[in-house]
Amino acid sequence: xxxxxxxxxxxxxxxxxxxxxxxxxxxxxxxIILTGxxxxxxxxxxxxxxxxxxxxTARFDLTPLNEQETQIYVRHRLQIAGLSDGREVFSxxxxxxxxxxxxxxxxxINLLCDRAMMGxxxxxxxxxSAGLIKEAGRETFGAHSPGVPSGISNPDDAARxxxxxxxxxxxxxxxxxxxxxxxxxxPPNSVPxxxxxxxxxxxxxxxxxxxxxxNPEPATTQxxxxxxSVVAAEKGLWSLVSDTPLAGELCNQSVAESFLCERNDxxxxxxxxxxxxxxxxxxxxxxxxxxxxxxVGIDAEAALLWTQAFxxxxxxxxxxxxxxxxxxxxxxxxxxxxxxxxxxxxxxAVAKVVSDLSRLxxxxxxxxxxxxxxxxxxxxxxxxxSRLQVDGVIGVRTLQxxxxxxxxxxxxxxxxxxxxxxxEVRQCL
Numbered sequence: 001x002x003x004x005x006x007x008x009x010x011x012x013x014x015x016x017x018x019x020x021x022x023x024x025x026x027x028x029x030x031x032i033i034l035t036g037x038x039x040x041x042x043x044x045x046x047x048x049x050x051x052x053x054x055x056x057t058a059r060f061d062l063t064p065l066n067e068q069e070t071q072i073y074v075r076h077r078l079q080i081a082g083l084s085d086g087r088e089v090f091s092x093x094x095x096x097x098x099x100x101x102x103x104x105x106x107x108x109i110n111l112l113c114d115r116a117m118m119g120x121x122x123x124x125x126x127x128x129s130a131g132l133i134k135e136a137g138r139e140t141f142g143a144h145s146p147g148v149p150s151g152i153s154n155p156d157d158a159a160r161x162x163x164x165x166x167x168x169x170x171x172x173x174x175x176x177x178x179x180x181x182x183x184x185x186x187p188p189n190s191v192p193x194x195x196x197x198x199x200x201x202x203x204x205x206x207x208x209x210x211x212x213x214x215n216p217e218p219a220t221t222q223x224x225x226x227x228x229s230v231v232a233a234e235k236g237l238w239s240l241v242s243d244t245p246l247a248g249e250l251c252n253q254s255v256a257e258s259f260l261c262e263r264n265d266x267x268x269x270x271x272x273x274x275x276x277x278x279x280x281x282x283x284x285x286x287x288x289x290x291x292x293x294x295x296v297g298i299d300a301e302a303a304l305l306w307t308q309a310f311x312x313x314x315x316x317x318x319x320x321x322x323x324x325x326x327x328x329x330x331x332x333x334x335x336x337x338x339x340x341x342x343x344x345x346x347x348x349a350v351a352k353v354v355s356d357l358s359r360l361x362x363x364x365x366x367x368x369x370x371x372x373x374x375x376x377x378x379x380x381x382x383x384x385x386s387r388l389q390v391d392g393v394i395g396v397r398t399l400q401x402x403x404x405x406x407x408x409x410x411x412x413x414x415x416x417x418x419x420x421x422x423x424e425v426r427q428c429l
Contacts, residue, residue: 001032001033001035002016002032002033002034002035003035003036004035004036004037005034005035005036005040006036006037006038006039006040006043007036010048010049013043013049013052014049014052016032016034016052017049017051017052017055019032020032020055044056064103064104064105065099065104065105065106065109066099066104067096067099067104069104070095070098070099070102070104070109071095071099073106073109074090074095074098074109074113077113081288082284082287082288083288084287084288088127089117089127089128090113090116090127090128090133091127091128091129091130093129093130094116094127094128094129094130094132094133096130097130097133097134097137098112098113098133101133101134101137101141108140111140112133112136112137112140113128115136115139115140116128116132116133116135116136119132119135119136120132224285224286224291224322225307225312225426225428226293226305226307226312226314226428227283227285227291227292227293227322228291228292228293228294228307228308229291229292230280230290230291230292232292232294232308233280233292233293233294234246234249234250234280236294236306236308237250237278237279237280237294237329237330238250238253238254238330240278240296240410240415241259241330241332241410242257242259244257250280250328250330251263251328254330258332258333258334258335259330259331259332259333260330260331260332260333260337261328261329261330262328262329262330262331262396263326263327263328264326264327264328264329265325265326265327266325266327267325269298269316272295272298272327273298273412275329275400276400276404276409276411276412276413277329277330277331277400277409277410277411277412278294278295278296278329278330278410278412278415279294279295279327279328279329280292280293280294280295280327280328280329281293281294281295281319281323281326281327282323282324282325282326282327283319283322283323283324284322284324285322293305293314293319293322293323294306294307295327295412296311296412296415296416296419297412297413297415297416298316298412300316301315301316302314302315302316303316303319304416304419304425305319305428306419306423309423310423310424310425310426311416311419311420311423311424311425311426312425312426312427312428313425313426313427313428314428314429315429318429330410331396331399331400331403331409332403332408332409333399334348334349334352334353334399335348335349335352336348336349337349337399340393340394340395340396341353341371341393341394342371342376342392342393342394343371343372343373343375343376343392344370344371345370345371346369346370346371347369348369350368350369350370350371350375351368351369353375353379353394353399353402354366354368354369354375356402356403356406357375357378357379357382357402359406360382360402360405360406371394376392377392379392379393379394379398380392382398382401382402383398383401386398386401386405388401
């Protein structure tokens with residue numbers, strides 16, 4: 001799949017055509033999808049690319065939204081960002097004006113809504129009116145026709161611009177930050193956030209991060225008993241790897257005890273399974289307030305989450321509707337670790353790897369602090385046996401696998417087994 005394909009040169013497109021020749025007696029070996037702006041269709045229509053154009057078996061144009069679809073789109077984006085069902089940010093007149101000015105083009109809708117919401121926030125208004133949309137249109141488009149950039153005078157060209165033909169299906173996250181922030185704004189005559197926020201204990205004030213204190217959480221509902229504060233999740237994760245109390249922010253204190261705090265994003269559960277370590281998942285309550293889930297176990301159907309009072313088994317399908325893909329975890333790093341190690345590197349980190357591999361081989365460790373070709377070959381053997389990428393480079397995954405085999409890691413299996421013996425397990429939805 002090639003996005004923004006209108007930027008490809010003729011030579012590259014010709015190479016793509018040649019790739020379509022790869023086939024067996026039964027089928028093509030490759031399926032190629034080109035997505036792009038309207039200019040892509042114009043390029044493919046040129047005589048030089050007629051052979052490639054003739055091989056295209058399916059075409060699709062993403063047309064503008066109609067008025068009803070435009071209103072549904074705006075409300076959908078607001079709800080995804082965390083807006084409660086009963087609240088209207090845009091008046092009915094404003095929604096009609098959005099469609100009139102944007103012509104139903106999502107990218108233009110985003111610009112108008114973003115500018116209008118900022119205007120309403122600046123004026124301390126709880127609802128965006130049609131007048132604010134018109135003002136946002138003047139600021140966004142200037143003196144030109146709504147939704148049509150300068151330099152386009154031909155109606156056909158304007159229509160083609162609005163269509164955004166062959167547009168990539170990975171669309172439109174522009175408003176997420178503003179719409180998410182909007183739901184924390186409490187204009188006059190609305191319920192103050194303080195009335196629905198939880199009380200923060202003095203311990204959490206001492207150990208909490210700026211983010212936690214600036215985003216108070218509402219009272220936990222029965223359906224969200226497994227969601228805890230980021231502060232509580234960090235304390236829980238730290239207690240799994242260290243006997244010392246967590247005095248500050250997790251990723252700051254972990255460095256002092258030779259742990260590295262890794263932050264990552266994932267689209268599938270397999271990433272957490274492969275990582276095989278307890279992790280703090282970034283989640284959001286139905287009300288829109290941020291929270292955390294402390295993952296201590298996972299299988300093909302459910303996740304085991306630690307609330308400190310008990311363990312929750314939550315179906316992955318249910319958890320997916322809360323999880324935003326972000327997570328962080330701790331792993332034990334060698335001394336003075338600053339990044340991947342390869343041949344020629346030297347220092348305490350190399351010496352620790354040599355010592356660990358020697359322990360794995362039941363041999364006395366040689367006094368070696370240089371990454372030699374022989375060490376590189378041993379690392380390759382270890383990577384192959386551990387089903388890792390075989391490159392002779394000691395990176396995070398190789399070190400983590402080494403820690404796992406030596407029993408120096410707190411894994412999902414070990415943490416869930418320990419906690420199951422101490423705490424009650426409940427089914428949480």
